[in-house]
Amino acid sequence: NAGVTQTPKFQVLKTGQSMTLQCAQDMNHEYMSWYRQDPGMGLRLIHYSVGAGITDQGEVPNGYNVSRSTTEDFPLRLLSAAPSQTSVYFCASSLSSGGAGKNIQYFGAGTRLSVL
Amino acid sequence: AQSVTQPDIHITVSEGASLELRCNYSYGATPYLFWYVQSPGQGLQLLLKYFSGDTLVQGIKGFEAEFKRSQSSFNLRKPSVHWSDAAEYFCAVARGTALIFGKGTTLSVSS
Numbered sequence: 001n002a003g004v005t006q007t008p009k010f011q012v013l014k015t016g017q018s019m020t021l022q023c024a025q026d027m028n029h030e031y032m033s034w035y036r037q038d039p040g041m042g043l044r045l046i047h048y049s050v051g052a053g054i055t056d057q058g059e060v061p062n063g064y065n066v067s068r069s070t071t072e073d074f075p076l077r078l079l080s081a082a083p084s085q086t087s088v089y090f091c092a093s094s095l096s097s098g099g100a101g102k103n104i105q106y107f108g109a110g111t112r113l114s115v116l
Numbered sequence: 117a118q119s120v121t122q123p124d125i126h127i128t129v130s131e132g133a134s135l136e137l138r139c140n141y142s143y144g145a146t147p148y149l150f151w152y153v154q155s156p157g158q159g160l161q162l163l164l165k166y167f168s169g170d171t172l173v174q175g176i177k178g179f180e181a182e183f184k185r186s187q188s189s190f191n192l193r194k195p196s197v198h199w200s201d202a203a204e205y206f207c208a209v210a211r212g213t214a215l216i217f218g219k220g221t222t223l224s225v226s227s
Contacts, residue, residue, distance in 0.1 A: 004159075033214065040125075042206060042217035043160075058214060090159060105215060107152075107160040 002026050006091050006108035013081040013115045021076040021111050023091030031094045031103060032074040036060065036087040037110075043090065049074055081115045088112050118143045118211045122218035129197050130226050137192040137221050139207030148210035149190045151181055154220075155203045163205075166190060177201070199225045 007022045025032065033048035035058075045058030049068040063085055065077040074093075078085060089111045094103035119142045129135050141147055148167050152160040164175025171183040181192045190207060202225045208215040 035217075040219055042120075042219040043215075044217075045214045048214060104150075104162060104165065106162075109159040 004091055004093055004106050004108035006089075006111050008111060009109065010112050011114070013078075013113065015081060015083060015115060017081050018077070018079050019081065021078075021089055021091075021113070023074045023076065023108060024072050025074075025091075025093040025106075026072065027093065027095070027106070028071060029093035029095050029106075030071070031096060031105075032068065033058070033092050033105070034064070034066065034074070034076045035090045035092065037090060038087050046076065046089075083115045086113060086115045118147075118209055118216050120207050120209050120216055120218035122205075122207055122221050124221045125219070126222045126224070128224040128226055131199050132196050135192075135194045135197045135201070135223070137205050137207075137223070139190045139192065139218060140188050141190060141207070141209045142188065143209055143211075147190075149181075149183060150208045150210070150215065151175065151179070151190075151192050152206045152208060153177075153203050154206065160206065163192070197223075197225055199227065201225055 004025045030051050034046040035043040037043045044060050047066040049055045052071050055066050091108045092105040094105045096103045121140045123138050150165045151163040154160050163179050164173050166173050166183045174180050179194050204220045204222050206220045207218045
């Protein structure tokens, strides 16, 4: 009964380093998304995917890349980390890509990233 | 543009007292509304949701929320707060394929 699994839980990077945040779900959900959470800002959408091979930008996509080669996995890539990307990152998934309305989103436990 | 406002950044309630967390939304059509709770160091857990129908919705952990279209509000309530309810609470509205979150309200529970 894994649900949405994010790895790693914590990461420290130096400015300019690259890394990939992993997200996997075992619920056969079509829709997956990445949010970042910053103090006093709530959660903001970075990128989302409505199915394998289909991705699109959210509210704050700059500095991040995504791909969706399988239904289960939706990794988030930081190509050249910056201190402004210090944040907590959440991956979420929902059953259908028919909008976020009636499709309840399930969240992973988050990845806490610090960029020095 | 759709938006969600949670006017209270931080609320402290005595254990056993009632609780109301405020949420106002801006949305042109009938909104799909959610309340999530985040315990320290944890992910987000869905408390309850409103899609249509009865404007008073029941959720988990004894929470309820009332949708008031005339006030563009979706306030979260609990009649008697427990110490374990201390957490951050987020109201959200669905917009297409995304959720638009409020900035959150931190609830502290005093003994």
